Amino acid sequence: MSFSAEVKAELTRIEIEKNCCMLAQLSAVLRMNGDLVIRRGNFGINFITENAALARQVLKLLKQQFKVSTEVVVTRSRRLKKNNRYQVRILPAAEVLPVVNSLRLLPGDDGRLENDLLLSPCCRRCFLRGVFMASGSVNKPEGDYHLEIITSNKNFADTILRVMKYFDLPVKLTDRKNEYIIYLKGGDYIINFLSVIGAHNALLKFENVRVVKQMRNQVNRLVNCETANLDKTVQAALRQVESINFLKSKEQYWCELTVALREAAELRLAYPDSTLSELVELNDSNISKSGLNHRLKKIERLAIELGMERK
Template sequence: MSFSSDVKEELTEYMPKARHCQIAEIAAVIVLCGRIRITETGGYRLLIHTENIYTVRKFYELLREAFDIRGEVSIRKNISKNSMMYTILVKDEAAKEVLEAIKLLSKEGSFRDDYSLVSNMIVQSICCKKAFLRGAFLASGSASDPEKSYHFEIVVDSESKALELTGIFSEVGIKAKLIKRKNHYPVYIKESYEISEFLGITEAHKALMNFENIRIYKDVKNKVNRKVNCETANIRKTASAAGKQLDDIYYLKNINKLEDLPDGLRELAKLRMEYPDATLKELGELLDTPLGKSGVNHRLNKISRIAEENRV
């Protein structure tokens, strides 16, 4: 299974103990993938359409736990997508009870003007905000494989819903952003630590452990690669500098100028020819009067200037 499916499966297994959190999670599913119909006789129909089996299972269990309602489940095959479409139907008084509980329907039977959004009364407490986000991810969320990239999103169908969702994320301490993609508005997170936070607050602890193990491995691997690249660059730089030093020294030797160098420069030049791969520190330690790296570098630069003067 994909990482996204693993997360949804784990979220399906978690049932909030508090009824108000169960209702908040129900509200998220209805707001993001639900449809409400009124029959000719004034009855209510609440339908949840989804291609995700975990969303169906969780919504069914939430209805049973919070309202002792058994939704009617139907399945049909979507031939164009080669997938299954699941529908849960709740009707009549049961539908009315659920819609009243999530504050989409008043006791008088009228819908809120902004019925596509969740009522603030449903997500007043932090625990209910977390439950709502859990339901939102189950309804229309996805997460990329952390071994490849860090990307998490919940896709909604209006800017108002997206803004509301980013607000709820912010209230639980997670910074989410939104973009417009054709006729949809994905609310997304790309920072790995923010995704970890989401997995933690929604009770997806097994997925969180898996995510963190991959994240730590990738961080260590990246640090090792950076260190290796840095060391490789330093080796190349050192080798290039040593090659230039040897060119200058052999040039002076070929024009019989090597022996004319001052004692300290001549000694160092001969050591460089004898130890072409030695570092500046190692060369300094081989001198009769040891020198530090900066002292050795200073003398080698003097040799190079003398070589350049003789090339003119």
């Protein structure tokens, strides 16, 4: 099951407590995936989804809120990889007009939603939940942090945008081929959205994966840094040993070196694999790390001045 499907499955299991919220959620779902039909002057509503649990929920909410006759039609798709489609139909009748009105499903109603149906924060949450269930998707947390909601209605897209902004979500809108895509980026914001719509299990899962991912990135960074440092240390030690051996092979020069330089050289030769800090600790005399570094660098310079060729 995709992460989106998991989120939606969790959302359809949430029991909505208040009537105001049921209407808000139903309105969102029907507006996204529903069509108004008119037969003999009466309204009917067709709602289509591939999500069986969502179809059941719509049917249940309709029955709880309104007295309407409904029928459910399941069409099996012949195309491979296509899921069944569930159609919930509210049959055209005079009783449907109050449904259309109270759910604000008429085309001109878009701009008005926030002034009546979506006055309370509880209803705004349920509205967003409905919108997401009907036409939203979110990448699994292992991938890029991306969540989107698609609608073909510009005014409705603007409404969704405003309601999401009400919850401080930095949403953006873009369009492509008659479709409006409302999208949200960033792990923190997606977590906030999941919290707003009540997908708490999905949120926890998202958060867990994100923490592991962040930790892995951090560990990788540290390992890379350490590898780079280790490399540098090894390279430097190799150069130093090479320079010291060169000076030793020129006995005359070796004997002319100061005691301090010769001590540093012997120390390096005795522990060719040690880091500077380790050498400082191994050494009896009170030389600092930078002091030792300075002496070893000087030895390298001398070797080069005296004609050593770097390999």
